[in-house]
Amino acid sequence: MRRTALFFLSLCLLSVSLAHAEDLFDIKPMADGVYAAIAKPVYKINCNAAIILLGDSVLVVDTHSKPSAARALIEQIKKITGQPVRYVVNTHFHWDHYQGNQAYPSSWPAGVEIISSRATRENIEHRGIPRVKYEIATMPREIEHLKSELAVAADPKRQEALRTNLQQAESYLAELKSMQFTLPTLTFDRSLILYRPTRTVQILWLGNAHTDGDAWVYLPKEKILFCGDALHGWTPFMGDSYPFDWIQTLDAAEKLDFDQALGGHGDVMHGKQTFELWKAYFRDLLDDTARIYGEGASLEEAQKQVSTVLIAKYASKFDPDFAHSVTANVTKAYQVISQAR
Ligand SMILES: [Zn+2]
Numbered sequence: 001m002r003r004t005a006l007f008f009l010s011l012c013l014l015s016v017s018l019a020h021a022e023d024l025f026d027i028k029p030m031a032d033g034v035y036a037a038i039a040k041p042v043y044k045i046n047c048n049a050a051i052i053l054l055g056d057s058v059l060v061v062d063t064h065s066k067p068s069a070a071r072a073l074i075e076q077i078k079k080i081t082g083q084p085v086r087y088v089v090n091t092h093f094h095w096d097h098y099q100g101n102q103a104y105p106s107s108w109p110a111g112v113e114i115i116s117s118r119a120t121r122e123n124i125e126h127r128g129i130p131r132v133k134y135e136i137a138t139m140p141r142e143i144e145h146l147k148s149e150l151a152v153a154a155d156p157k158r159q160e161a162l163r164t165n166l167q168q169a170e171s172y173l174a175e176l177k178s179m180q181f182t183l184p185t186l187t188f189d190r191s192l193i194l195y196r197p198t199r200t201v202q203i204l205w206l207g208n209a210h211t212d213g214d215a216w217v218y219l220p221k222e223k224i225l226f227c228g229d230a231l232h233g234w235t236p237f238m239g240d241s242y243p244f245d246w247i248q249t250l251d252a253a254e255k256l257d258f259d260q261a262l263g264g265h266g267d268v269m270h271g272k273q274t275f276e277l278w279k280a281y282f283r284d285l286l287d288d289t290a291r292i293y294g295e296g297a298s299l300e301e302a303q304k305q306v307s308t309v310l311i312a313k314y315a316s317k318f319d320p321d322f323a324h325s326v327t328a329n330v331t332k333a334y335q336v337i338s339q340a341r
Pocket residue numbers: 047094096097229264265
């Protein structure tokens with residue numbers, strides 16, 4: 001009796017965990033055997049992934065912010081194909097794109113190559129891992145803050161949202177503490193081309209952009225480009241970026257022949273409009289900040305004045321959080337311009 005109860009309990013837990021797995025990503029076909037895994041919004045965000053069937057194996061682009069998210073995607077991949085994942089690409093070193101790496105070699109111990117640019121591997125080692133340790137040290141404060149917000153929240157909907165966030169924050173911290181740092185096993189400088197039975201995949205470094213190691217994954221026959229965070233559907237994050245180079249790198253990427261693009265965040269993009277939008281935004285951001293800096297403006301004055309102009313021109317074209325993100329972008333532009341002197 002007790003064993004039966006335990007069996008049903010474990011079935012329930014399994015179905016809960018599978019249901020949860022399905023909740024993390026929307027799988028959208030982009031071409032025959034090529035899928036976009038669009039991350040659903042959660043408290044600790046996950047990036048999108050690409051699932052590319054190669055005939056004898058599978059290539060996945062990016063591994064999200066935690067091993068459990070990567071494992072959730074692996075469950076979804078297994079419903080699409082029986083082929084093993086043999087290649088994983090980390091587009092860059094940010095937490096939400098590589099922290100799930102360990103899930104792949106642990107799911108396919110016979111061999112998974114994790115591919116990145118050489119710069120990204122070095123960035124994970126020298127900057128990514130210390131940032132995880134910093135998060136482990138500082139997340140308890142974030143959790144305490146959520147608890148104190150929950151204690152004073154009056155609205156039941158707000159309470160429910162805070163409770164969910166708190167639960168996600170606590171399980172994320174537990175995952176970070178037990179994380180096995182898993183670095184790329186295969187690096188490239190300019191390009192790495194996989195010639196597999198049903199598909200050719202070009203993995204390219206086209207210049208500094210969102211970071212100094214951004215990888216683009218290009219399918220020339222299918223005319224699909226995966227962009228990581230060098231181009232996506234949200235407002236650009238510029239914290240580790242090279243803003244002037246970024247414009248040129250987008251020019252280089254735009255010259256590739258593609259119809260569809262998928263970034264690390266947001267939906268599938270058609271055509272090249274988002275490339276034009278981001279380049280225009282970066283140019284305005286840099287030009288306006290440079291002009292105001294040249295007039296002797298302090299950082300605070302630049303933040304206020306440039307943000308106002310950019311919000312009026314661009315807020316409707318980016319995500320709803322644009323007004324918050326833009327101040328950080330002006331700060332980055334001001335730093336780059338003032339340090340260049
Ligand atoms: Zn990202």
